[in-house]
Amino acid sequence: MQIKEILQTAEIGKEITVKGWVRTKRVSSNVVFININDGSVIHNIQAVAETGIIDEETLKLVTTGSCVAITGTLIESQGQGQKVELQVKSVFVYGTADPEKYPLQPKKHSLEFLREIAHLRPRTNTFSAILRVRHSLAFAINKYFNDNGFFYLHTPIITGSDAEGAGEMFRVSTLDPIKPPLNEDGSVNYKEDFFGKETNLTVSGQLEGELGAMALSKIYTFGPTFRAENSNTTRHLAEFWMIEPEVAFFELEDNMNLAEDFTKYVINYALTNCYDDLVFLENRLKEEEKNKKKEEQSELSLIEKLRFVVDNDYVRLTYTEAIKILLNSKRHKEGKFQYPVEWGIDLQSEHERYLVEKHFKKPVILTNYPKDIKAFYMKQDEDGKTVRAMDVLFPGIGEIIGGSQREDDYEKLLQRTKEVGIHEDTIWWYLETRKYGSAPHSGFGLGFERMVLFVTGMTNIRDVIPFPRTPKSAEF
Amino acid sequence: MQIKEILQTAEIGKEITVKGWVRTKRVSSNVVFININDGSVIHNIQAVAETGIIDEETLKLVTTGSCVAITGTLIESQGQGQKVELQVKSVFVYGTADPEKYPLQPKKHSLEFLREIAHLRPRTNTFSAILRVRHSLAFAINKYFNDNGFFYLHTPIITGSDAEGAGEMFRVSTLDPIKPPLNEDGSVNYKEDFFGKETNLTVSGQLEGELGAMALSKIYTFGPTFRAENSNTTRHLAEFWMIEPEVAFFELEDNMNLAEDFTKYVINYALTNCYDDLVFLENRLKEEEKNKKKEEQSELSLIEKLRFVVDNDYVRLTYTEAIKILLNSKRHKEGKFQYPVEWGIDLQSEHERYLVEKHFKKPVILTNYPKDIKAFYMKQDEDGKTVRAMDVLFPGIGEIIGGSQREDDYEKLLQRTKEVGIHEDTIWWYLETRKYGSAPHSGFGLGFERMVLFVTGMTNIRDVIPFPRTPKSAEF
Numbered sequence: 001m002q003i004k005e006i007l008q009t010a011e012i013g014k015e016i017t018v019k020g021w022v023r024t025k026r027v028s029s030n031v032v033f034i035n036i037n038d039g040s041v042i043h044n045i046q047a048v049a050e051t052g053i054i055d056e057e058t059l060k061l062v063t064t065g066s067c068v069a070i071t072g073t074l075i076e077s078q079g080q081g082q083k084v085e086l087q088v089k090s091v092f093v094y095g096t097a098d099p100e101k102y103p104l105q106p107k108k109h110s111l112e113f114l115r116e117i118a119h120l121r122p123r124t125n126t127f128s129a130i131l132r133v134r135h136s137l138a139f140a141i142n143k144y145f146n147d148n149g150f151f152y153l154h155t156p157i158i159t160g161s162d163a164e165g166a167g168e169m170f171r172v173s174t175l176d177p178i179k180p181p182l183n184e185d186g187s188v189n190y191k192e193d194f195f196g197k198e199t200n201l202t203v204s205g206q207l208e209g210e211l212g213a214m215a216l217s218k219i220y221t222f223g224p225t226f227r228a229e230n231s232n233t234t235r236h237l238a239e240f241w242m243i244e245p246e247v248a249f250f251e252l253e254d255n256m257n258l259a260e261d262f263t264k265y266v267i268n269y270a271l272t273n274c275y276d277d278l279v280f281l282e283n284r285l286k287e288e289e290k291n292k293k294k295e296e297q298s299e300l301s302l303i304e305k306l307r308f309v310v311d312n313d314y315v316r317l318t319y320t321e322a323i324k325i326l327l328n329s330k331r332h333k334e335g336k337f338q339y340p341v342e343w344g345i346d347l348q349s350e351h352e353r354y355l356v357e358k359h360f361k362k363p364v365i366l367t368n369y370p371k372d373i374k375a376f377y378m379k380q381d382e383d384g385k386t387v388r389a390m391d392v393l394f395p396g397i398g399e400i401i402g403g404s405q406r407e408d409d410y411e412k413l414l415q416r417t418k419e420v421g422i423h424e425d426t427i428w429w430y431l432e433t434r435k436y437g438s439a440p441h442s443g444f445g446l447g448f449e450r451m452v453l454f455v456t457g458m459t460n461i462r463d464v465i466p467f468p469r470t471p472k473s474a475e476f
Numbered sequence: 477m478q479i480k481e482i483l484q485t486a487e488i489g490k491e492i493t494v495k496g497w498v499r500t501k502r503v504s505s506n507v508v509f510i511n512i513n514d515g516s517v518i519h520n521i522q523a524v525a526e527t528g529i530i531d532e533e534t535l536k537l538v539t540t541g542s543c544v545a546i547t548g549t550l551i552e553s554q555g556q557g558q559k560v561e562l563q564v565k566s567v568f569v570y571g572t573a574d575p576e577k578y579p580l581q582p583k584k585h586s587l588e589f590l591r592e593i594a595h596l597r598p599r600t601n602t603f604s605a606i607l608r609v610r611h612s613l614a615f616a617i618n619k620y621f622n623d624n625g626f627f628y629l630h631t632p633i634i635t636g637s638d639a640e641g642a643g644e645m646f647r648v649s650t651l652d653p654i655k656p657p658l659n660e661d662g663s664v665n666y667k668e669d670f671f672g673k674e675t676n677l678t679v680s681g682q683l684e685g686e687l688g689a690m691a692l693s694k695i696y697t698f699g700p701t702f703r704a705e706n707s708n709t710t711r712h713l714a715e716f717w718m719i720e721p722e723v724a725f726f727e728l729e730d731n732m733n734l735a736e737d738f739t740k741y742v743i744n745y746a747l748t749n750c751y752d753d754l755v756f757l758e759n760r761l762k763e764e765e766k767n768k769k770k771e772e773q774s775e776l777s778l779i780e781k782l783r784f785v786v787d788n789d790y791v792r793l794t795y796t797e798a799i800k801i802l803l804n805s806k807r808h809k810e811g812k813f814q815y816p817v818e819w820g821i822d823l824q825s826e827h828e829r830y831l832v833e834k835h836f837k838k839p840v841i842l843t844n845y846p847k848d849i850k851a852f853y854m855k856q857d858e859d860g861k862t863v864r865a866m867d868v869l870f871p872g873i874g875e876i877i878g879g880s881q882r883e884d885d886y887e888k889l890l891q892r893t894k895e896v897g898i899h900e901d902t903i904w905w906y907l908e909t910r911k912y913g914s915a916p917h918s919g920f921g922l923g924f925e926r927m928v929l930f931v932t933g934m935t936n937i938r939d940v941i942p943f944p945r946t947p948k949s950a951e952f
Contacts, residue, residue, distance in 0.1 A: 002625060002693065019725045020693070021913050038724075039692035040625060067913035069725075095884070095914030102912045119905035120912070122691035131692060135627040142618050149478060149516060151611040156943045157633070157700045158646070158677075158715055160950040170634070170648045170670070172677065174704045177647060177656060177664045188653045194646070194704055194714065196948035201634075201648065208943060208952060215598035216515035216607060217478065217496070223700065224633045228650045228670055238670070239634055248514075249495045249545075408571070429595035429952050436578050436596070437497045437543035438571030467632045467684060474636040474671035476684060476905050 004040035010074065010084050017071040018045055018086060019094075021123060024106050025062055034062060034088075036070065039128050042280050046079070047072060049088035058091055064106055065097030065123070111463055118467055119476050126284055129277040130464055133270055134452050138222075140269035141243055141448075144262055145220045150245060153212040153219040155205030160197050161426045168228040169200035170238075201226035206244050206443065207377075207430050210406060213246040213441050214433045220245040222448075230471050234460040237449060239469040246443035252379075252388040252405045255442035256365050259392050259401050260314050263363075263451075268310045270455050271303070278303055278455075285457040298396075302457040305395065314363040314392070319347075322366050325359055326351055346373045352391075352398040364393045376416040378404040379440075390444070397454050403444020410434035480516035486550065486560050493547040494521055494562060495570075497599060500582050501538050510538060510564075512546065515604050518756050522555075523548060525564035534567055540582055541573030541599070587939055594943055595952050602760055605753040606940055609746055610928050614698075616745035617719055617924075620738055621696045626721060629688040629695040631681030636673050637902045644704040645676035646714075677702035682720050682919065683853075683906050686882060689722040689917050690909045696721040698924075706947050710936040713925060715945040722919035728855075728864045728881045731918035732841050735868050735877050736790050739839075739922075744786045746931050747779070754779055754931075761933040774872075778933040781871065790839040790868070795823075798842050801835055802827055822849045828867075828874040840869045852892040854880040855916075866920070873930050879920020886910035 001016050020038030027033075030051045035044040047070045054062070062068060072086040079085070099105070103117055104124060114121040121127040145152065158172050174194040175181065181189040190198040205221035212219035221244040228238065245258065271278065282302035289297045300308060326332055326341045331354060339348040347366075356364050368381060369389040378387035392401035407413040413434055417424065424431065452464040462468040467476045477492050496514030503509075506527045511520040523546045530538070538544060548562040555561070575581070579593055580600060590597040597603040621628065634648050650670040651657065657665040666674040681697035688695035697720040704714065721734065746754065758778035765773045776784060802808055802817045807830060815824045823842075832840050844857060845865040854863035868877035883889040889910055893900065900907065928940040938944040943952045 004625065019915070021691075039627075040694070065913045067915040094916065095910070095912070097912040119687045119908060120691075122688055123913075128691060131627060131629065131688070135622075135629075138628045138630075139618060139622045142615060146611075146615045149480065151515075151607060152614045153607065153611075153942055154614075154700075154717060156715065156945060156950070156952070158702075158945050158950055161952075168650070170650060171653060172646045172648060173653070174644070174646060175653075177649070177651075178658070178662070180653060182654070186654070194706075194947060195945065195950035197950060199950050211595045211952070212598055212607070212942065215497075215596075215604060218516070224630075226634075230670075239632065241630055432595060434571070436571070436573040437541045437599075439495070439543040440570065466629055466688065469632060469634050469671065471670060472672035474632070474634055474673060474675050476632070476637075476687070 002040040003036070003038050003043065003045050006045060006074065007041065007043060007084070012074055012076060012084065014074050015071065015089070016074055016086070017069055018047070019069045020045075020067070022062055022064055022066045022068055022097075024064060027059075032059065032088075034068075034070065034091075036068065037128075039122070042125060042129055042132075042276050043082070045084075045086055046077070046082055047086040047088050048078075049091070053088050054091050058093060061093045061096050062091065063097055063099045063102075065102040065104055067094040067097075068092060069094065111460065115462055115468070122466070125280060127463075129280050130452070130456050130458065131466065132277050133274045133281070133456050134464065136270055136273045137266055137452060137455060138448070140266045140273075141222060143269075144265045145245065148218070150218040150220045150247075151212070151216050153205075153209060153216075153221055155202070155208040155212075155221050155223065157202050157224065158195070158199050159202045160195065160199050161207075169203060170226050170228045172199045172201060203227060204242065204244065204445065206246065206445065207427070209244050209246040209443065210430070210441065211433060213248045213443070214437065214439065217248045218245070219247075232471055234462075237461055237465060237468055237470060240461075240465065241448035243446045243448055244443060246441060248439050248441045250405070250442040251440055252367060252390060252442060255403055255405060255444060256314075256316060256367070256390055259365065259390070259403065259444055263392065263401070263446075264310050266451065267306050267455060271306055271310070278306070281456050281458075305457075306455060309363055309394070312362050314365050315360045316365045316367065318368040319366050319370065319386070319389075320368065322347070322351075322355055322364075325355065329354065329359070331358075344370050344372070349398040352393045353395070356393045356398075357395050363395070366391050366393065374404070376420045376422065377406050377413065379407045380412060380416075388442075392444075394454055397450055400450050400454065401444050401446050403442065405440065405442040408434055408438045408440050410438065478516040479512070479514050479519065479521050482521060482550065483517065483519060483560070488550055488552060488560065490550050491547065491565070492550055492562070493545055494523070495545045496521075496543070498538055498540055498542045498544060498573075500540060503535075508535065508564075510544075510546065510567075512544065513604075515598070518601060518605055518608075518752050519558070521560075521562055522553070522558055523562040523564050524554075525567070529564050530567050534569060537569045537572050538567065539573055539575045539578075541578040541580055543570040543573075544568065545570065587936065591938055591944070598942070601756060603939075605756050606928070606932050606934065607942065608753050609750045609757070609932050610940065612746055612749045613742055613928060613931060614924070616742045616749075617698060619745075620741050621721065624694070626694040626696045626723075627688070627692050629681075629685060629692075629697055631678070631684035631688075631697045631699065633678050633700065634671070634675050635678045636671065636675050637683075645679060646702050646704045648675045648677060679703060680718065680720065680921065682722065682921065683903070685720050685722040685919065686906070686917065687909060689724045689919070690913065690915065693724045694721070708947055710938075713937055713941065713944055713946060716937075716941065717924035719922045719924055720919060722917060724915050724917045726881070726918040727916055728843060728866060728918060731879055731881060731920060732790075732792060732843070732866055735841070735866070735879065735920055739868065739877070739927075740786050742927065743782050743931060747782055747786070754782070757932050757934075781933075782931065785839055785870070788838050790841050791836045792841045792843065794844040795842050795846065795862070796844065798823070798827075798831055798840075801831065805830065805835070807834075820846050820848070825874040828869045829871070832869045832874075833871050839871070842867050842869065850880070852896045852898065853882050853889065855883045856888060856892075864918075868920075870930055873926055876926050876930065877920050877922050879918065881916065881918040884910055884914045884916050886914065
């Protein structure tokens with residue numbers, strides 16, 4: 001019986017066996033207290049044994065990190081902090097954990113240290129809470145789309161086209177790494193590679209997702225994506241998970257409605273289903289921020305922040321309007337933005353966060369960005385200068401969603417591919433969706449780890465994925 | 477309003493707009509019939525327009541594959557084959573599809589031809605049905621595990637270790653492909669590569685999954701996995717999706733119970749939620765098998781086969797017992813197996829299918845395989861010859877699940893890694909789970925496409941994934 005179930009049903013007087021890992025052991029004069037956790041829930045269960053119940057030899061093996069099965073009777077707790085506890089009848093030790101060597105002794109560990117032992121950190125309260133929340137968010141995403149008539153489409157991970165142009169890519173190959181076969185001109189002869197062509201890891205499933213939407217009307221992807229960018233920041237991973245819905249007959253307005261409804265649903269799901277984990281993470285964050293300057297502390301607690309998103313309408317305005325607000329801001333006038341503000345710039349995180357956190361104090365959806373700073377596939381506005389893009393901006397995170405209505409006019413799309421230097425023969429299949437039964441359609445991408453960061457209140461993206469991949473690091 | 481919803485609610489007399497792709501247009505003396513599909517469901521909706529309602533110019537553009545919005549009144553159908561139809565008031569054409577060029581004209585297309593136009597094949601009945609079933613199976617998998625207290629763990633795609641030893645791997649690199657940096661001994665200097673070491677695409681998330689189970693008790697993975705094997709068969713893909721549950725405190729028996737309960741749940745979910753698609757696919761299969769010899773035709777229809785799995789207990793026996801049955805079989809005695817049968821062999825598909833389809837006529841779980849043909853991490857039996865492996869065998873498919881109880885003894889595991897030539901320093905983190913709080917645990921892997929093959933009745937694995945990756949092919 002798992003601890004989550006025990007705490008929920010709590011049948012006093014019943015004999016049960018709890019299997020899990022020892023968090024702490026405390027021996028007092030005539031009683032032993034053993035706290036066990038099995039990862040099913042943030043809470044431990046406390047086992048209490050009177051002296052003599054557990055033999056000396058066994059008791060020695062019961063140390064922090066050891067794995068045990070404890071059988072006993074569930075009773076109302078005598079102490080504080082828990083409703084029920086286990087009156088021990090017998091203890092079996094599955095596996096020991098040498099106190100001299102086991103790194104997760106009951107004391108405070110830095111997040112940096114825990115990253116180095118990512119194979120063990122899920123055994124801590126913080127990381128087990130993050131992983132449970134991560135699970136619930138993933139399930140909520142699948143449930144939302146399923147319940148709303150979307151089909152989960154597995155788009156390819158290995159791709160022969162760099163059409164998205166979203167960044168540097170990882171090459172996938174089985175050629176001899178030292179002496180690859182070469183063409184006469186000295187270039188690599190990829191015809192001899194596994195796939196008979198040069199292949200890379202995908203940066204986005206969107207283009208293939210559009211193919212699905214042009215047949216099934218409503219699809220979404222949820223899979224790993226990759227960027228070979230040498231960015232050693234708290235916001236970048238080389239391997240991360242992305243969600244990309246794509247809907248036929250949706251225009252920009254529908255797309256905004258979907259993004260707002262979807263993010264609210266997912267966050268609300270976490271509030272309902274992970275409340276205890278969120279309370280723990282909220283307290284962790286408060287503790288962490290104690291050492292920060294007042295102005296760097298969060299105004300809202302974690303749960304307040306999540307409720308705030310769920311309860312408020314997102315503000316919607318155009319990029320052009322946003323630039324005006326930034327130009328008129330006191331912060332700009334006092335020269336306190338690090339990056340310049342003018343129409344045409346790619347907004348920096350400081351600008352996005354100013355709009356969200358200072359000006360509107362609400363999530364913001366910016367639309368109709370300049371054509372030149374957005375991808376080739378976005379639908380051009382009639383002014384010829386902007387495209388039907390939309391970015392959803394969240395407090396603390398900045399951009400959490402990027403999307404657009406797609407260009408559905410074959411000639412316009414073809415021209416844009418030429419302008420940005422994409423060869424027609426690499427994406428003939430994409431262009432054909434505009435040749436045969438083209439339709440207005442829209443979609444967006446959500447970086448899953450950005451959402452997990454937001455909901456857990458963590459600050460480093462390496463702490464919300466089980467085994468982070470970053471420059472010079474691919475451990476475990 | 478999507479066609480699925482229209483057919484479910486069917487409010488006669490209501491004015492609605494249907495958006496979708498034209499499957500067929502038929503013009504009779506005074507009426508035009510247009511069949512539209514939007515991918516939400518296998519069924520089309522028929523729009524009926526009296527002559528003159530649609531102007532000549534527009535009507536010319538309404539051809540197979542064009543995308544339209546048709547507004548009209550929902551009425552009870554006059555003809556056969558559908559309950560309701562749409563009495564047309566107006567037609568708007570979003571995108572045309574030149575009948576001279578659009579490849580999906582209303583006639584029979586071979587699966588081989590459709591593979592070449594994988595960007596358009598989701599617009600056919602067969603592939604839209606497959607993709608809807610695939611979606612439902614994926615959702616059922618996530619729902620089953622969520623409802624049973626498992627946490628979805630995203631294990632890494634790019635990996636620095638080939639510990640599983642499950643097959644050839646794809647190298648992931650950003651080094652110069654022509655002149656990579658070399659060490660003094662002439663080998664590639666992977667320290668200069670993106671991750672500072674040699675990295676490959678994962679062949680399994682199991683080892684990392686075990687790390688999760690040793691903290692959260694019950695986890696599952698569901699992600700892409702890769703094999704760089706030059707196998708051009710109907711059963712192999714270079715990129716496919718795998719589900720791998722892993723459970724602390726589960727022994728082999730619990731693992732078998734999980735595998736049986738899980739597969740039955742998922743198949744039953746498809747029967748309940750994809751019935752119309754399965755009826756379509758069942759008829760497709762009957763049609764396809766008409767041209768086959770009697771003995772090659774399926775004994776059961778598709779839906780009968782699925783119900784058969786759901787309604788029957790799986791037979792459980794050891795590998796050793798299975799070898800005896802095979803040796804005593806008429807087929808063996810008459811020398812009709814292609815491959816030899818003796819204790820110690822890796823069972824071939826013909827052997828597995830004989831057991832399932834001829835001998836037991838039920839799904840079969842084989843256990844306790846010879847140590848030498850199974851992976852290093854499987855728990856050794858006391859006889860020293862076999863391990864606590866289990867394979868689940870399905871009719872038509874053979875092995876659909878492979879799993880085991882894992883070796884939880886540190887010394888035994890260490891010895892096996894040495895025997896199979898895995899360096900301790902590449903999987904120190906895996907070994908440590910047996911050093912600190914080790915516990916009995918078990919898990920298995922399900923190749924997702926194998927399950928989709930089984931449920932859809934398709935015979936080539938390239939037809940159950942949207943964009944297949946196979947030797948010399950990574951299109952779209």
